[in-house]
Amino acid sequence: MNILIADDEKHMTSILKTYFEKEGYNVWIAADGEEALELFFSNKIDLVVLDWMMPKRSGIEVCNEIKQVSLAKVVILTARSSHDDEFSALDIGADEYIRKPFDPRILMLRIKKMLGTEKVAAIRDLEIDFERKKVFKNGEELSLYKKKFELLTFLYENKGRILSRDSLLSSVWGMDYLGEERTVDTHIKRLRDKIGADHVITHRGMGYSFHDKNQ
Structure with a gap:
């Protein structure tokens, strides 16, 4: 399974990449919204993990564009805590909404459950x-x-x-x-x-x- 992680925090992407690869996933990394879309449209991506606040294109913009043309699952990561923000993300098609800070182990469990990736x-x-x-x-x-x-x-x-x-x-x-x-x-x-x-x-x-x- 192919995973795209888009976040301008290098420490965050490094941690998540390690966790995903340990589970056997193939991982692509993007540092901004435009790079995320370029990688998504040039590879067969099954799941996209997007930070809301990214340079060039926000995670919410990227999610909206992906969901218009694909069934790929999308997870939004954000430090924003408003219920209106959560509603906005889910309303445009995000499959999961995770507030920062979070435990990567919990994120992995939620994603596995969402994808139904039993062995x-x-x-x-x-x-x-x-x-x-x-x-x-x-x-x-x-x-x-x-x-x-x-x-x-x-x-x-x-x-x-x-x-x-x-x-x-x-x-x-x-x-x-x-x-x-x-x-x-x-x-x-x-x-x-x-x-x-x-x-x-x-x-x-x-x-x-x-x-x-x-x-």
Whole structure:
């Protein structure tokens, strides 16, 4: 999983980078809002951690721009304590709002819960091992290529949510992918052939969602 941390406090980014890398995440660092957007649009980023007060572009501006085009999760960090500020951040799409100072361990727990990044997920006849990047159906390992595993992971992380073809292309294949939407349909069909058709639901004219009957 790819994480972008944007904060002009080098000590803060260094600490967070250490914690994220210890958990096995790939980390990009930005020192201002413009650099954050450049890195976001040139890499496949799953989660963005933004400081509210940054040079050039504020965290709230960056969050707003990201949320207009992507399903990436966004966490806002801030020393501001007003409830109006929290409302503003959540209203434009931030997924989490953390007040400074904070314990990095608490931040990591909240992010893991938000992302649903269990090491192993069991869904009826399926078992997804995110750490080893393996999938099992009724105890037998399935042969999934890297892109199909990434597609399954993204669907699972957003289970119950309808994901458009555009959002799947940008989130799984990357913002700069120039292929057609039918690429998604083809990969969904092949993924269903492997894991079972009832795990991925088609919403006509809208997109796809991962279905977990245990929810």
